[in-house]
Amino acid sequence: MAERFGEKIKTWPEEKKKRVFEKLTSGKVSAFLAEAPVNIVVCAYKNVWDPREDCSAAIQNMLLMAKALGLGTCWVIGPVTDVRDEMKVKELLNIPEEYKIVSVVALGYPDEDPKPRPRKELEEVTFYERFGQKKEGTR
Amino acid sequence: MSEKESKIDKEWVNEIFYDLLKVVYDGLGGASRFRCYLVGRTMLEYLTKKFNLNFSNLTVPEAAKKVLEPLKTIGIIGGYDVALNDMVLDLKIHNCAHLQVQKRVKESKMPAFVCPCMNLCLGLIEKNFGLDSEMIDITHEGDTCHVKAMLFKY
Numbered sequence: 179m180a181e182r183f184g185e186k187i188k189t190w191p192e193e194k195k196k197r198v199f200e201k202l203t204s205g206k207v208s209a210f211l212a213e214a215p216v217n218i219v220v221c222a223y224k225n226v227w228d229p230r231e232d233c234s235a236a237i238q239n240m241l242l243m244a245k246a247l248g249l250g251t252c253w254v255i256g257p258v259t260d261v262r263d264e265m266k267v268k269e270l271l272n273i274p275e276e277y278k279i280v281s282v283v284a285l286g287y288p289d290e291d292p293k294p295r296p297r298k299e300l301e302e303v304t305f306y307e308r309f310g311q312k313k314e315g316t317r
Numbered sequence: 318m319s320e321k322e323s324k325i326d327k328e329w330v331n332e333i334f335y336d337l338l339k340v341v342y343d344g345l346g347g348a349s350r351f352r353c354y355l356v357g358r359t360m361l362e363y364l365t366k367k368f369n370l371n372f373s374n375l376t377v378p379e380a381a382k383k384v385l386e387p388l389k390t391i392g393i394i395g396g397y398d399v400a401l402n403d404m405v406l407d408l409k410i411h412n413c414a415h416l417q418v419q420k421r422v423k424e425s426k427m428p429a430f431v432c433p434c435m436n437l438c439l440g441l442i443e444k445n446f447g448l449d450s451e452m453i454d455i456t457h458e459g460d461t462c463h464v465k466a467m468l469f470k471y
Binding site for chain 2 (some may be wrong): 259260261262
């Protein structure tokens with residue numbers, strides 16, 4: 179789990195570590211996909227220069243259009259991040275070897291309206307001229 | 318070509334191995350370790366045939382030892398220790414032929430994310446015991462790599 183969550187896991191209480199580990203090894207991390215009315219499996223033809231970038235941009239457009247149509251989406255990679263899992267999904271869906279699965283997008287009518295995730299201030303993530311160099315007058 | 322001439326230079330192989338790891342890590346970042354579980358695993362069939370290995374009626378640690386022993390015989394590793402503690406498979410690989418690669422990886426500030434020996438064991442465990450797995454940690458000290466993986470069943 180330390181590999182997945184990095185140094186922050188060291189600050190977690192034991193009870194939380196146990197709970198997260200049980201969830202991770204339960205096979206239920208992306209289980210909600212089974213209940214989604216539609217799952218879009220986005221595949222990239224591998225023999226191009228930028229398969230993941232192409233698909234990621236396309237997925238973002240799908241999410242925006244879905245939102246515009248009043249639909250809800252969830253972009254997940256869990257079922258295909260591990261090469262062993264991706265092999266199983268490819269076999270299940272008969273996806274040719276020359277394609278890779280980039281992501282899965284669950285699509286449906288939302289039954290919740292989650293709050294936006296917290297965002298970092300633009301100044302915090304923007305540098306000028308050189309990496310790490312802040313604009314004069316900013317923190 | 319004489320036997321001496323046909324031997325592959327270890328430095329060459331390890332440098333190529335390191336270069337490829339760097340390409341993978343630069344491209345995939347932290348996901349690299351999830352994409353490299355098959356590295357080495359494909360040797361399972363080859364080793365089973367070449368050494369006529371039979372894994373029936375063995376425990377997980379016994380099976381792991383059985384598949385690592387041929388690596389010792391062919392000179393890929395100098396030795397090994399295997400333990401299973403509360404579903405954590407704990408391997409200590411001594412004097413691995415690829416140890417230099419792990420050292421180069423560390424120098425380059427990359428996390429170690431591939432161990433062909435562990436992948437071989439995990440492939441065997443998945444096939445023979447139906448257990449899934451996830452690598453926990455790869456570290457090395459001196460001439461020994463310490464590799465841990467969690468075994469579980471969905």
